[in-house]
Amino acid sequence: MAAGAFRRTAIERSDQRVAWERADQAFFAAGACHILAWVCRESYPERSIEVAAVRVAGDRQIFHVYAVWDGWTFDHSGWNREVDLLTVNAEFEGRPLERVGITVDLAGFCAEHHHRLPDRYWADPLPRARGYVDRHTPPWA
Template identity: 75%
Template sequence: MAAEAAGAFRRTPIERSDQRVAWERTDQAFFAAGACHILAWVCRDSYADRPIEIAAVRFAGERQVFHVYAIWDGWAFDHSGWHPEPQLLAVNIEFEGRPLERVKITVSIAEFCEKHHHRMPNQYWHDPLPRAFEYVGRYIPPWL
C-alpha cells in the first residue's frame, strides 16, 4: 500500500460530532483521522523490544498537530502501514499544499490528549485498542 495523506480521510462534520458515525468508518479512515494517536501508541506498545517513538505533524508555525504516527529507524507507521518517514511527510505536504513541521512527542498518551485536544481510548464509541492492535498486526514491520 502506498503512503496516503491523512487529510484525505478527514472527518465530516457529522463524523466529528457523532462518535458512532466516526467509529463506523473503515479502519483506514478511522486511524487516519480521529484515532491516529491511538494507533501510534499501540504500534509502540506492540513492539516494546524496539525503540519506537511517537511523532506528529502540524502546519508550519501552528501549535496544534493534526496527524500522529510511530517512528522507528527512519520508518513511519500510520494508517498507510510502514513507509520511510520522508515519504510519509512528502505525501502529507503535497496533499496539504503548504509546509508542515514534524514534532517529536515525548509525553504520555494522557498528557498528549490533554494538550492537543485528542480523545483518550475510553472516550470513543467503543474501545479502539483491540481494533488498533488488530490493524497494527496487518502490516509487516521493516525489520522482519
C-alpha cells in the first residue's frame, strides 16, 4: 500500500499525541517511516541492509523512507519487492518517482531532511518500531 494513503491530517501534523495514537501501519507510513527503516537495519546486523527513500522526480523533499536488502524492502507494509514498493507509490502519487540511497546516519538524515529524531516524538518510537519489525517475517527466514 502506498505511503501517501496514510498522510497525516492537519491535526496529526500539529499534535504529536494525536499522531502517536494512529495505528502502527499509519504511524510508520507517514511520520515515522525513517525510524522504522533504521530500526529494521539495526535489527539484522548480520545482513547488509541499506536505507533508501523516494521522492517525486525532480523534487528535493523525501516523502518515504524504507529499508532495503537484496531487492526486498521493509516499510509499513512489511517485506515487499522494491520494484513493487516503487510502483505502488508512483501510481498513488500519479508522478514519476526517484529512489534515493541514504548514506548518512539517522541524525544526519533528520537534520538534512527535516525529520524528527526519536526523542522528538510524543513517546519513544523505538520500542514500537522494534515490535513492528518483529511482527514481520523477513524474506530470508
